[in-house]
Amino acid sequence: MLIFSVFKTLTDQRVTVELKNDLSITGVLKSVDQFLNIRLDSIKVLDEARHPHMMAVKNCFIRGSVVRYVQLPAEHVDTQLLEDATRREAANQSKR
Amino acid sequence: MDPSSTGIQEPFDLIRLSLSERVFVKLRGDRELSGVLHAYDGHMNLILSDVEETVMIVDAVDGTLEGQGTVAKRKMEMLFVRGDGVILVSPPSRM
Amino acid sequence: MSSLQGYIDRRVLLVLQDGRAIVGVLAGFDQKSNIVVSDCRERVYSLDEGVDEIPLGLYLVKGDMIALIGEIDDAIDQAVDPSTIRAEPITPIRY
Numbered sequence: 001m002l003i004f005s006v007f008k009t010l011t012d013q014r015v016t017v018e019l020k021n022d023l024s025i026t027g028v029l030k031s032v033d034q035f036l037n038i039r040l041d042s043i044k045v046l047d048e049a050r051h052p053h054m055m056a057v058k059n060c061f062i063r064g065s066v067v068r069y070v071q072l073p074a075e076h077v078d079t080q081l082l083e084d085a086t087r088r089e090a091a092n093q094s095k096r
Numbered sequence: 097m098d099p100s101s102t103g104i105q106e107p108f109d110l111i112r113l114s115l116s117e118r119v120f121v122k123l124r125g126d127r128e129l130s131g132v133l134h135a136y137d138g139h140m141n142l143i144l145s146d147v148e149e150t151v152m153i154v155d156a157v158d159g160t161l162e163g164q165g166t167v168a169k170r171k172m173e174m175l176f177v178r179g180d181g182v183i184l185v186s187p188p189s190r191m
Numbered sequence: 192m193s194s195l196q197g198y199i200d201r202r203v204l205l206v207l208q209d210g211r212a213i214v215g216v217l218a219g220f221d222q223k224s225n226i227v228v229s230d231c232r233e234r235v236y237s238l239d240e241g242v243d244e245i246p247l248g249l250y251l252v253k254g255d256m257i258a259l260i261g262e263i264d265d266a267i268d269q270a271v272d273p274s275t276i277r278a279e280p281i282t283p284i285r286y
Contacts, residue, residue, distance in 0.1 A: 003141045003176070020125075020181075021210065021258060021282040031194070036141075036178070037224065039194075043261075052278050053212050053236065056268035057204050057261030061195055063224060066208070066258040066284050067178050068125075074145060074174035082135040082143060083115045090112050093138065124286060180286065 002089050006082065007032040007070075015040075016071040017062055023051060025060070036064035111136055114187040119144070122183040126152040131175065139179035147172045195220045198262055203228070205252065206259040210281040212236065214263065215250065224254035234273070236281075241274030258284055 007029070016026045017038060024047075027040030041059045045051045054060075104110055111119075114133050121129040121142065131144030149172065154165035198217045205213040205228065215228035231247040 002135060002137050003143070006135065006143065006176075019258065020284045020286060021206075023259075023281065033194075050278065051281070052276055053206070053234070053281055054204065054261055055271060056263050056265075058264050058267075060259055060261035061198070061224075062259050063254070063257050064178075065180070065255075068181055069172075069178070070176040071172050072143070072174040072176060077134075077143070077145075077174050079116070079132075079134040079145060086115060086135045086137075087112065089137065090108065093108075094106075 001034075002085055004032065004034055004036065005085075006077075007036065007038075010072060010076060013073050013076050015073070016046075017067055018069040018071070019062070019066050020068045021066070025054075025062070027059070030059070033064075036067065038062045038064065038067070038070075108136075108138075110187055111140075111185055114185070117188045118146075119188060120186040121177065122186075123177070123181045124183060125181070126154065127181075128152075129175075129177065133185075136185075137179070140182040140185070141179040142177040142182065142185070143175070144177065145174050147175045195224065195226070195260065198260060202263040202265060202268075204259075204261040204263055205257065206261075206281055207252070207256050208258050208284040209256075210283040212281060213247065213250070213252075214244075215247075217260070218249075221254075224257060226252050226254070226257070226260070228252060236276070236278045238277050238279060240277075241272075242276045244273065 010029055013029055015029050018024045025043050025045055027043035030039040030041045032038050039061050045054050119133045128150045129147055131147035135143040149170050151168045203217045212234045213231050215231035218227040218229045220226045228250050231250045233245045235243040
């Protein structure tokens with residue numbers, strides 16, 4: 001739930017999603033759901049010469065399960081807030 | 097170290113105590129990361145900053161052991177790592 | 192669901208876990224991202240010859256098999272001659 005919330009705060013920011021098939025796609029984060037499925041707009045595939053498959057694709061839905069990394073815009077991530085929220089969630093988890 | 101004094105009772109406590117510290121992460125696909133840990137969840141999804149990734153590229157030429165292969169390194173400012181690829185998280189070595 | 196609603200009745204590119212690329216019209220989906228795609232055609236990429244399109248018909252694709260769904264901009268898609276494209280097939284997903 002925590003990570004889901006983080007992604008929601010990054011809506012409309014540019015991110016780079018790296019897939020487990022080594023495809024890297026940069027785009028504007030339009031939405032995310034609880035499975036961390038991602039919708040990207042204005043996408044660009046890195047190394048387009050090698051990967052012309054998505055030439056005509058301008059926006060896409062990426063299944064959360066195929067994501068390896070997402071590179072986030074550091075200036076839009078409040079690391080102190082993240083750590084506090086993580087500690088809070090960890091405390092809730094252990095109470096259960 | 098007495099477990100009660102460090103507050104470490106379960107594996108995730110070790111990760112919790114590594115928040116805002118540099119950790120080493122081993123991933124599937126011969127990948128390793130070093131970065132400052134800012135967030136995690138029960139799936140071991142992670143958010144790290146100031147990340148250096150090392151990918152071991154093994155050239156599987158006729159299965160010999162000496163072909164050590166090459167390593168590719170790159171740096172990333174802020175990175176979300178999906179938990180299903182995580183093999184281990186190692187806290188910073190405390191001197 | 193990071194909704195596929197906007198893609199209904201649109202021409203989409205489907206990238207499957209095994210690396211296959213399929214184009215078709217998205218007819219429906221559910222919360223597990225199982226999808227129904229009509230007028231499917233597989234686009235077969237190779238380095239030796241242009242892109243081959245194989246008609247497949249109506250498919251129900253299980254959500255687990257899907258890597259990515261992209262909306263096709265028909266103007267761009269029709270402007271390229273598939274016989275001139277040389278590319279390796281998309282790498283399969285490796286966990």
